[in-house]
Amino acid sequence: xxxxxxxxxxxxxxxxxxxxxxxxxxxxxxxxxxxxxxxxxxxxxxxxxxxxxxxxxxxxxxxxxxxxxxxxxxxxxxxxxxxxxxxxxxxxxxxxxxxxxxxxxxxxxxxxxxxxxxxxxxxxxxxxxxxxxxxxxxxxxxxxxxxxxxxxxxxxxxxxxxxx
Amino acid sequence: xxxxxxxxxxxxxxxxxxxxxxxxxxxxxxxxxxxxxxxxxxxxxxxxxxxxxxxxxxxxxxxxxxxxxxxxxxxxxxxxxxxxxxxxxxxxxxxxxxxxxxxxxxxxxxxxxxxxxxxxxxxxxxxxxxxxxxxxxxxxxxxxxxxxxxxxxxxxxxxx
Numbered sequence: 484x485x486x487x488x489x490x491x492x493x494x495x496x497x498x499x500x501x502x503x504x505x506x507x508x509x510x511x512x513x514x515x516x517x518x519x520x521x522x523x524x525x526x527x528x529x530x531x532x533x534x535x536x537x538x539x540x541x542x543x544x545x546x547x548x549x550x551x552x553x554x555x556x557x558x559x560x561x562x563x564x565x566x567x568x569x570x571x572x573x574x575x576x577x578x579x580x581x582x583x584x585x586x587x588x589x590x591x592x593x594x595x596x597x598x599x600x601x602x603x604x605x606x607x608x609x610x611x612x613x614x615x616x617x618x619x620x621x622x623x624x625x626x627x628x629x630x631x632x633x634x635x636x637x638x639x640x641x642x643x644x645x646x647x
Numbered sequence: 648x649x650x651x652x653x654x655x656x657x658x659x660x661x662x663x664x665x666x667x668x669x670x671x672x673x674x675x676x677x678x679x680x681x682x683x684x685x686x687x688x689x690x691x692x693x694x695x696x697x698x699x700x701x702x703x704x705x706x707x708x709x710x711x712x713x714x715x716x717x718x719x720x721x722x723x724x725x726x727x728x729x730x731x732x733x734x735x736x737x738x739x740x741x742x743x744x745x746x747x748x749x750x751x752x753x754x755x756x757x758x759x760x761x762x763x764x765x766x767x768x769x770x771x772x773x774x775x776x777x778x779x780x781x782x783x784x785x786x787x788x789x790x791x792x793x794x795x796x797x798x799x800x801x802x803x804x805x806x807x
Binding site: 516517520523524527537538539540541542543544545546547548549607608609610611612613614615616617618620621624625634635 | 661665668669672691692693694695696697698699700701710761764765766767768769770771772773774777780781782786787788789790791792793794795
């Protein structure tokens with residue numbers, strides 16, 4: 484399958500000035516390429532099979548109708564306020580506020596997983612990155628909490644928790 | 648008397664096959680274009696959602712980090728399908744997005760709305776966007792995300 488040059492036989496190098504030192508005619512040597520091809524195909528197939536293309540995924544959001552108003556009991560609410568710098572304040576009903584950070588959202592929601600009577604009121608600072616909202620949506624979904632509202636944090640509400 | 652002949656090792660010359668295989672491999676390697684280069688970079692946020700983002704019949708609302716807001720949709724005109732891009736001022740999004748979306752939906756009523764938004768853009772932009780979406784009666788929309796590492800098929804099995 485392939486021709487490769489042979490070196491001078493046996494590596495014997497005669498350095499003495501031999502008069503009869505003529506370049507030997509090159510000899511065609513056949514090298515078995517089968518293992519190389521095997522490995523090449525193996526790698527090719529491996530990468531073909533394991534490659535996952537990065538296709539964009541999507542979160543589907545259903546907005547409520549424009550003027551939908553729902554009255555809810557305060558005792559069933561769970562409020563979260565997300566600030567620009569990643570601080571997260573949360574409380575159930577009107578208990579005192581708990582302070583944490585947005586990356587610990589998973590731990591906050593864990594004890595409430597699947598409690599579908601809870602109504603989550605998520606308020607996000609308008610200046611905070613969009614990523615925070617996606618994270619919040621994601622964690623709510625992971626915790627199987629489906630009754631929530633996400634609205635911008637108002638200044639008054641921000642002041643209420645900022646000093647804590 | 649019928650004795651089976653012993654099989655003789657037959658060597659088939661694989662060279663042409665391998666040649667063609669490598670030729671194809673190199674052809675596809677060189678001609679494959681990965682992501683089409685984008686003029687404005689949008690760094691999508693990550694989520695563990697595995698739902699595929701719709702790719703055809705869509706109206707895209709593209710938001711960059713700056714923020715700039717663009718409504719992109721396809722319209723069938725006299726010279727085939729053309730892409731139309733409307734710029735919307737992010738500061739007047741609440742009032743301006745609705746009409747832009749209505750135009751896009753008039754061109755293609757069955758199209759779905761996909762929001763493609765940079766993860767670093769301000770949350771306020773999407774909060775304003777909601778008003779526009781409601782105005783255009785597009786209460787159902789998709790937010791495009793990338794799959795989080797360690798999610799999907801690579802997710803650790805969670806005990807239930």
